[in-house]
Amino acid sequence: MRNVWLIAKREYLERVRTKAFLISTLMIPLLMGGGIVGSIIAGGKAKSTSHITIVSPDQLLATDLQKELENGKDSRMTVDVISPGNSTTRPSLDSMLADKQIDGYLWITPATEPNARPTFAYTPRSTADFATKNAITSALRSVLMRERLSHDGLVSKDVDALMQPVEVDTTQAGKNADTTSSFVAIYVLFFLMYMVILLYGMNVARSIIEEKTSRVFEVLLATIKPEEMMAGKVIGVGSVGLTQVAVWLLTAILLTSSSLIGAVAGGKVHVSLNAMQIIFFVVYFLLGYLLYSSIAAALGAMVNSEQELQQLNMFLVMPLAGCMFALAPVISNPSGPISRIISMIPFCAPLIMYLRISLATPPAWEIGLSIALMLITIYAILWVASRIYRVGILMYGKRPNLPEIMRWLKYS
């Protein structure tokens, strides 16, 4: 145990002291913060502030539309109305477009038959201006609907009441969380986990290859067992990952709880994590990390150079990528049979079971079973990995093929 600790300590200190570690630890939260602020600002700007002109023979429709576009919930546009237009209107509007005085104009042609809708033609200055076009479309929809409803005899108060958006509150059994925020939290944590497992798992493989190329193992193995070295490496490199994630998470919590951000987001985007989510995140992150780094350790033990490792990279990425495909069915039905089976597979459990826990509480025995299965798998992989390592380094020079690996497992 002392040897495992010594190996892990060295691995940890040597990595934490590097500039690369410092930079990546600090840069990611900065980007994260920047990204959040940026997206909020961009989100605010998504409300169209274009300046357009409406040409319509129907004065009422035009002013209704103007009101909706200037004060509606999705847009803050400047709208001029020309009613009705004549033969000189279009050329003059075109020249205003060219002079950038307006961002576009909407030409409304009245319906030729009764009860038919008028036709709408929008001419934008830039075809890429989707925000304005969308705003106009949605404003038109509500204006036309309101007009139609009042035409059918409804008073305007009732029309407004009818047109209120429907809001559905979701309450999880036993939890009183607001769903939007827990979805955001799941996605953030899911990708953090994915990234860290991928990042630090490969670091374990690299550190084992480094040991081989520097040939320090010859000195180490004169006192310690390859199993101890493997375990030490996995733990040491893992702690580096944990340190980084801890810093990142802390920043995330600081960012999300900050009232400034809350205010900027208008109180709408509010990311929160409860204690249970954090505990399970830590548990599943640790297990998932251990599992994937033991796979990485085995890969590292098999190869002699980083280039060869690249070719085996997919073995590490494949199960993780598979989890991505399982995301949708699990989110749509976290307690269904498919979700339950997938969450038991040790390679998917850290992500999928965690996802299930965040969405709806699975039975305790299922959580327990998934953890037990993962532990057994980790042990088995490490055992195989140290076998491959021990035999591999003493017969260095070539990459083993599968039959050779099988034979090595029998070696003492």
Next chain:
Amino acid sequence: MAIVELEKVRKAYDTKIAVDSLSFRIERGSMFGLLGPNGSGKTSSIRMMIGMTLPDSGSVTLFDHPFDRNNLHRVGYLPEERGLYKKMKVIDQLIFLGELHGLDAITASKRAHAWCERMEITEAIPKKTEELSKGMQQKIQFIAALLHEPELIIMDEPFSGLDPVNATLLQDTLLDLNKQGRTVLFSTHRMDQVEKLCDSICLIHRGHLVLSGPMQEIKSRYPKNRIQMVFEGDASFLNHPSVESAKNYNGMAEIKLRDGVDAQPMLAEAISRARITRFEVMEPTLEEIFIETVGDRVDA
């Protein structure tokens, strides 16, 4: 009892047999030479001594007991292929390796400083390994093997890549340690390098034992029938009946006598004809012994 004993040890890898029915023992306090050409099985034997690999058959005894990992901190090992962490500072590295061998960090640090002074590389202490010359790295590795004051010191090709001054420094250090009662095992293919150092040897060839035992005993088994002499004057004494063959390099002669013949009559003859400035009956060198023994075996 022996500090290391290999008994009928066999180790086969996929494609070749590294060591076969190899038996030898190393006595406590000796300077032992494990000799043989490249690929003869020296490193394989060492790896089995310290449990890096296990023999397919046969037994390994370490410190009078069947091999036990718990005794490994009493062994210091300098591997043939040196390996240090490139990016790590020398002092951190030495402390780390010392700790792995059971020292606490403070003791390891103290000893590391003392050793660096002794090996004349104090300026390397705060540097990273990759900034050091090869010779310096080798000295660091040498120190790492000795930091925990092992009873058994195993040196695989310790002098390769060192200049004569540093090789001598290492040699003297090892002799010193041996005087303190520590057992030193040299493994090398340069037999001439350890000829003077070792008191017992084991010669192996293609995984098999050629001969083993105390150096003097082995040498006494081989006749002292080589003479080196320097003379001025008539060289006709080289045709004396006791001479089997002789080469005369302009006053420096290498003579091989017939088996079992005394050198004295030939010397008397030489004195009567020429002026002798040097006359030496040579011990056979290990290399000669090796070539003779292996050659015999190949012929047979």
